[in-house]
Every structure is written in C-alpha cells, then in structure tokens.
Amino acid sequence: MPAGFRSRGWSATIQTSATNWKAVLDDSPSLRRTLPDVLPRAFQLGRSWAAQETGLLDLPENCPWSAEQALATGFLPE
Numbered sequence: 001m002p003a004g005f006r007s008r009g010w011s012a013t014i015q016t017s018a019t020n021w022k023a024v025l026d027d028s029p030s031l032r033r034t035l036p037d038v039l040p041r042a043f044q045l046g047r048s049w050a051a052q053e054t055g056l057l058d059l060p061e062n063c064p065w066s067a068e069q070a071l072a073t074g075f076l077p078e
Contacts, residue, residue, distance in 0.1 A: 011076055018071055025071075035067035 025032050043063035051059060069075060 014076060018073075018075065021071060039063055039067050039070070 040063055047059050047061075051057060063070075065075075065077070
C-alpha cells in the first residue's frame, strides 16, 4: 500500500488482527494447520474491505505472504 494511504489506524488494525489471530491459535493450536487453506479466502475478504475503505484498486489479487509472515510480530506489509 502506498505510504500516503497508511495511517495509525491502518497499522493498528493490522496489529490488532494479528494479535487476535495469535490468541485464537494459542487457544486452538490445531487450527494452525488450516491457515494455508483459509489465508487465500481471508485475503480476498480483506482485499475487498481495503479497496472499499481506501479506494485503491491495484491491490494484489492473491496473498503475497505466507501465514507465518502475516502473523509475525511487527509485520506490516510494504
């Protein structure tokens, strides 16, 4: 996402979502093996939301990150 569209809210949303997912995975570790299957659909839903919120239309079609990258502490996409 271009830097001009980034805000504290943008990074806070990403960090909050990652924290929530990590908590779910800590509570139900068996879900971790399903991440490769659910990440593409979750990305598509997030992509639609982000396009509506920002007006950006050139977002990647498919998730460019692995589940491990997306959940890494401090991860913020370029």
